[in-house]
Amino acid sequence: MSEPATPASVPRRGRKSEMSRGQILDAAARMLRRQGYGSTTLRSIAEVAGIQAGSIYYHFASKDEIMDAVMERGVRAVIDAVREALDTLPNDASHQRRIETAVGAHLQALLSHGDYTSASIRTYGEVPVAFKQKSLQLQQTYVALWQDMLAAAQADGAIRQDLDPHILRPLLLGSLNWTVEWYDPNQRPVEDIAAQAVDMLFHGILPDS
Amino acid sequence: MSEPATPASVPRRGRKSEMSRGQILDAAARMLRRQGYGSTTLRSIAEVAGIQAGSIYYHFASKDEIMDAVMERGVRAVIDAVREALDTLPNDASHQRRIETAVGAHLQALLSHGDYTSASIRTYGEVPVAFKQKSLQLQQTYVALWQDMLAAAQADGAIRQDLDPHILRPLLLGSLNWTVEWYDPNQRPVEDIAAQAVDMLFHGILPDS
DNA sequence: GTCTATACCTGGATAGAC
DNA sequence: GTCTATCCAGGTATAGAC
Numbered sequence: 001m002s003e004p005a006t007p008a009s010v011p012r013r014g015r016k017s018e019m020s021r022g023q024i025l026d027a028a029a030r031m032l033r034r035q036g037y038g039s040t041t042l043r044s045i046a047e048v049a050g051i052q053a054g055s056i057y058y059h060f061a062s063k064d065e066i067m068d069a070v071m072e073r074g075v076r077a078v079i080d081a082v083r084e085a086l087d088t089l090p091n092d093a094s095h096q097r098r099i100e101t102a103v104g105a106h107l108q109a110l111l112s113h114g115d116y117t118s119a120s121i122r123t124y125g126e127v128p129v130a131f132k133q134k135s136l137q138l139q140q141t142y143v144a145l146w147q148d149m150l151a152a153a154q155a156d157g158a159i160r161q162d163l164d165p166h167i168l169r170p171l172l173l174g175s176l177n178w179t180v181e182w183y184d185p186n187q188r189p190v191e192d193i194a195a196q197a198v199d200m201l202f203h204g205i206l207p208d209s
Numbered sequence: 210m211s212e213p214a215t216p217a218s219v220p221r222r223g224r225k226s227e228m229s230r231g232q233i234l235d236a237a238a239r240m241l242r243r244q245g246y247g248s249t250t251l252r253s254i255a256e257v258a259g260i261q262a263g264s265i266y267y268h269f270a271s272k273d274e275i276m277d278a279v280m281e282r283g284v285r286a287v288i289d290a291v292r293e294a295l296d297t298l299p300n301d302a303s304h305q306r307r308i309e310t311a312v313g314a315h316l317q318a319l320l321s322h323g324d325y326t327s328a329s330i331r332t333y334g335e336v337p338v339a340f341k342q343k344s345l346q347l348q349q350t351y352v353a354l355w356q357d358m359l360a361a362a363q364a365d366g367a368i369r370q371d372l373d374p375h376i377l378r379p380l381l382l383g384s385l386n387w388t389v390e391w392y393d394p395n396q397r398p399v400e401d402i403a404a405q406a407v408d409m410l411f412h413g414i415l416p417d418s
Numbered sequence: 419g420t421c422t423a424t425a426c427c428t429g430g431a432t433a434g435a436c
Numbered sequence: 437g438t439c440t441a442t443c444c445a446g447g448t449a450t451a452g453a454c
Contacts, residue, residue, distance in 0.1 A: 225419070226419070229419075229420090260419095260420070260421090261420070261421060261422080263420080263421070263422075263423090264419070264420045264421070267419060267420075268419090
C-alpha cells in the first residue's frame with residue numbers, strides 16, 4: 001500500500017519543506033514506537049532526522065502537534081487500506097468475504113507501516129485527549145466502520161446471532177492490533193497471520209466434530 | 210500478607226514501611242497505566258501516595274526499581290491466578306476445559322488488578338530491557354505456560370491440527386490483553402467477556418452450518 | 419520514616435543570525 | 437529552512453534535620 005505523494009490534509013508547501021517534515025515524522029514515529037510519548041524527546045527526534053532540535057519548530061508548533069500528526073497518519077494508513085479493499089470487492093460480495101478482506105487489509109496495513117501504526121496504537125492511551133484531536137476522530141470513524149460491518153453481517157444471519165458485536169469487535173481488533181508487538185516479518189509473511197486469524201475467527205480452534 | 214509476631218524489643222521492617230511501599234506502588238501503577246513510563250514522574254507518584262518525592266528513596270533506590278516492581282506484580286497477579294485455577298481442576302479435566310479455565314482466570318485477574326496489569330502491559334514494550342529484569346523472566350514463564358498448554362491440547366487432537374500454535378497463542382493473548390484498554394466494569398461483568406471469548410475461540414463466529 | 423532543601427541535568431520552546 | 441545559543445520549568449536523585 002503506497003502513500004499518496006501528498007496527504008490531502010497537509011497544506012501544499014515547497015519540496016524541501018515537505019521532505020524535512022516527512023523525515024521528522026518518520027523519526028518521531030520510530031521513537032514513539034520504541035519509547036512511548038514521555039520518553040521521546042525533540043532532541044532525539046532531531047538527531048534521527050539529521051537536523052537540530054530548534055529546526056523542528058519551523059515545521060511544527062509543538063511536540064503535541066508532531067504526536068497528533070504521527071497518530072493520524074497511523075490510523076489513516078489502516079482506514080484507507082481497509083476502505084479501499086472493501087470498495088474493490090464486487091457489490092454482491094458476501095459478508096464473510098467482506099470481513100475476511102477487512103481483516104487482511106487491516107493486518108497488511110498495520111504491519112507494513114510499522115512505525116506509524118505501532119506508534120499510534122502504543123501512544124494512543126498515553127496522551128491527553130487534547131493532544132490527539134485529529135487522530136481521535138479518525139479512530140472513531142474506523143471503529144464505526146467495523147461495528148457497522150459486523151452488525152450488518154449479523155442482521156443478515158451471516159454471523160451467529162448469540163454473539164454481542166460490542167464484545168466481538170474489540171476482541172477481534174485487539175487481537176489484530178497486538179500483532180505489532182510480536183510480529184516478525186523474518187519469520188512468516190503477513191498473509192499467514194491473516195489467513196490463520198480469519199480461519200480461527202470463522203471456525204474456531206476445535207476440530208470438526 | 211500478615212506479619213509474623215515479633216517481640217517489641219527487636220527492631221524489624223515494620224508495618225509502616227510495608228504500608229508506604231504499597232502506597233507508592235499503587236500510585237505508580239495508577240500513573241503508569243494512564244501516562245506510560247516517560248510521563249510518570251516521581252513527584253506525581255509521591256503526590257498520589259500522599260508523601261514527598263524525596264521520601265520515596267527510603268523504599269526504592271530508583272525510578273526503574275519502582276517500575277520493575279509494578280510490572281512484576283502485574284504479571285504475577287495473572288500468572289498466579291491462572292496457575293491456581295488450573296491446579297484446582299480435576300486431574301482428568303479435558304484440554305478444552307483447561308483452556309476455558311485459563312482464559313477465564315487470565316481475564317478475571319487482568320481486569321480486577323487493573324492498574325498493575327494495565328501498567329505492566331502498557332509499559333512493557335516502552336522501557337529498556339535493563340529496567341525489567343524480574344518482570345521479564347516471569348513474563349517468559351507465563352508465555353511458556355500457554356504455549357505448553359496449547360501444544361499439549363493439539364498433540365492430543367483437542368484442537369485443530371492445521372493451526373500453528375505460535376500464531377494462535379499471541380493472537381489469543383493479544384485479544385485478552387487488549388481488554389484492559391476498553392473493558393468497562395459498569396457495562397458488563399467480566400464473566401460475559403470471558404464466556405464470549407471462549408465461545409468464539411472454540412466455535413468461531415459463523416452460524417452452525 | 420518522612421521532611422525540606424537543593425544539586426544537577428535535560429526537557430520543550432524561543433530568538434535572531436545566516 | 438536551518439543553525440546556534442539560551443531561557444526556564446521540571447525531572448531524578450542526594451543530604452541532612454527531625
